Amino acid sequence: AAPSISALARVFHALSDETRLGILARLTHGERCVCELTDELDAAQSRLSFHLKVLKEAGLVSDRREGRWMYYTLQQEVLAEAGVALGEWPQVGKKCC
Amino acid sequence: AAPSISALARVFHALSDETRLGILARLTHGERCVCELTDELDAAQSRLSFHLKVLKEAGLVSDRREGRWMYYTLQQEVLAEAGVALGEWPQVGKKCC
DNA sequence: TCAACATATCAACGAAAGTTGGTGCACAGT
DNA sequence: ACTGTGCACCAACTTTCGTTGATATGTTGA
Numbered sequence: 001a002a003p004s005i006s007a008l009a010r011v012f013h014a015l016s017d018e019t020r021l022g023i024l025a026r027l028t029h030g031e032r033c034v035c036e037l038t039d040e041l042d043a044a045q046s047r048l049s050f051h052l053k054v055l056k057e058a059g060l061v062s063d064r065r066e067g068r069w070m071y072y073t074l075q076q077e078v079l080a081e082a083g084v085a086l087g088e089w090p091q092v093g094k095k096c097c
Numbered sequence: 098a099a100p101s102i103s104a105l106a107r108v109f110h111a112l113s114d115e116t117r118l119g120i121l122a123r124l125t126h127g128e129r130c131v132c133e134l135t136d137e138l139d140a141a142q143s144r145l146s147f148h149l150k151v152l153k154e155a156g157l158v159s160d161r162r163e164g165r166w167m168y169y170t171l172q173q174e175v176l177a178e179a180g181v182a183l184g185e186w187p188q189v190g191k192k193c194c
Numbered sequence: 195t196c197a198a199c200a201t202a203t204c205a206a207c208g209a210a211a212g213t214t215g216g217t218g219c220a221c222a223g224t
Numbered sequence: 225a226c227t228g229t230g231c232a233c234c235a236a237c238t239t240t241c242g243t244t245g246a247t248a249t250g251t252t253g254a
Contacts, residue, residue: 005118013113017242018106025102028190034201040194047243049202054241068200068251076186083183086176093125097137114212131231144213146232151211165221165230 003081005096011082014058019043020051027061027074034070100178102193108179111155116140117148124158124171131167 003011014020022041026032032040037048052072055061059078064071085092100108111117119138123129131149135142149169152158156175161168182189 005115005122009113009115009118012109013241016106016110016113018102019242021102021106022194024186025190025193028187035199044244045201046203046245050242053202065201065251070201074186079183079186083180083186086180086183089121089171089173089176089180090125093122096122097119110211116212132229141214142231143215143233147212150232162221162231167231 002092003085008082008085011058011060011078014054014060015082017051017054019047020055023048023051023055023072024060024074024079027072031064031071031073033072037072099189100182105179105182108155108157108175111151111157112179114148114151116144117152120145120148120152120169121157121171121176124169128161128168128170131169134169 015024019041023037026037026040034045034048034052037043037052038045041048052061052063055072056063060075061072062075064073112121116138120134123134123137129137131142131145134140134145134149138145149158149160152169153160157172158169159172161170
């Protein structure tokens with residue numbers, strides 16, 4: 001299903017911050033817990049927690065609890081879907097107005 | 098040339114607003130002047146001027162003066178480039194960290 | 195049960211983004 | 225020249241975003 005305009009806006013907003021793009025780049029190597037990300041990105045825990053929430057609400061990552069750790073995983077399909085929407089933008093535009 | 102992380106963040110920020118997505122959708126039908134967009138989107142002129150500036154600075158539109166009108170044109174390649182970056186995100190991630 | 199740890203969440207703040215109404219500039223038609 | 229129009233830009237304001245430090249929740253291991 002093609003994403004709605006407002007869903008697209010939410011995804012792009014999630015992608016509009018360098019910290020979040022950094023997180024998504026790390027997640028291409030596979031699942032990461034928050035503590036690994038704080039190390040790799042040298043960022044405060046509450047700060048990452050905030051950004052991970054934004055990414056999660058946009059559907060770009062999913063999380064999984066394992067013991068005391070929360071593991072975050074990239075949702076590639078959502079990322080790809082947004083990419084396709086850009087590639088097919090002329091059709092998107094014609095459809096919606 | 099593949100866009101940098103910060104250039105991507107800037108493009109995605111430009112794409113993160115529904116008003117701007119609306120503008121870009123209209124521009125798929127071809128060049129538009131500001132006054133046509135104010136009609137079609139029912140938005141104040143200064144508001145559109147603001148958003149068009151954001152889009153222009155991100156490289157997503159170009160403008161052209163003709164008499165008293167400013168015509169804005171969609172820059173599809175920039176849009177498509179951002180889309181490709183999302184499709185190839187795994188590579189982007191591996192490259193940058 | 196207690197201490198240590200991983201994480202989420204909250205409150206407070208500053209910074210950035212978006213909106214609105216107004217002003218000014220450039221061009222067109224008279 | 226004068227007037228009207230299309231637009232950019234500015235100032236003031238409101239809203240949203242991102243950061244930080246503190247506190248709360250849940251989990252593990254002693």
